[in-house]
Amino acid sequence: MSEFDELQAAIRRHAHERQAEERACEAFLNALYHALRAASGPGLPLNNVTLDFTVDPANRLRPVPTGGFHAAWLRLGLCEVLVRVRRVGGAFQGEYGDGGSFRLEGAGEDELITLARQMLRGVADTYAGSGQERVRRLN
Template structure:
């Protein structure tokens, strides 16, 4: 078997695992989108939040290998924030904006609302010139 054939076989062997991981990451990003829309509290949806899945600009291979990042642009009114997420040891680990990071072991409603509010505050701080000095753990 040639090196090319070995590469094709490896890609095929791990296709199911990659696809399951991609679906999980996209479902997480979609849940985060809904949390952002509800971040103002019950009965006060943010209607100017949109979601646009995209190829992660840092990925250098397609299809994305297992453990790679999946990305989306979240439009938050007047700005857009790139969110990147991947699965690491059963948790969702990700990055957003100009230096925001998160790791969620649990992805319940409370954890997603906390992340959504943190993202809104961090992005507002970026535009206000406050920067990313403060780190808020989510776990």
């Protein structure tokens, strides 16, 4: 078997796992979008939040290998924030904006609302000039 054939076989062998991970990451990004819309509290939805899935600019292979990042641009009113997420040991690990990062063991509503508010504060800090890197572990 040639190296090319070995590559094709490896890609096929892990296709199901890769696709399941991609679906999970996209579902997480979609849930984060909904959490951002609800971050102002019950009955106060943020209507100027949009989600646009995109190819992660740091990915150097397609399809994205298992453990790779999946990305989306989240428009938050006047700005857009690139959010990258991947699965690591069953948790969602990600990055957003200018140095923000997170790790969520669970993706329940409360965890996502907390992350959404953290993101909004982090992005506001960036534009306000405080630009402090916010690294928090949720859960």
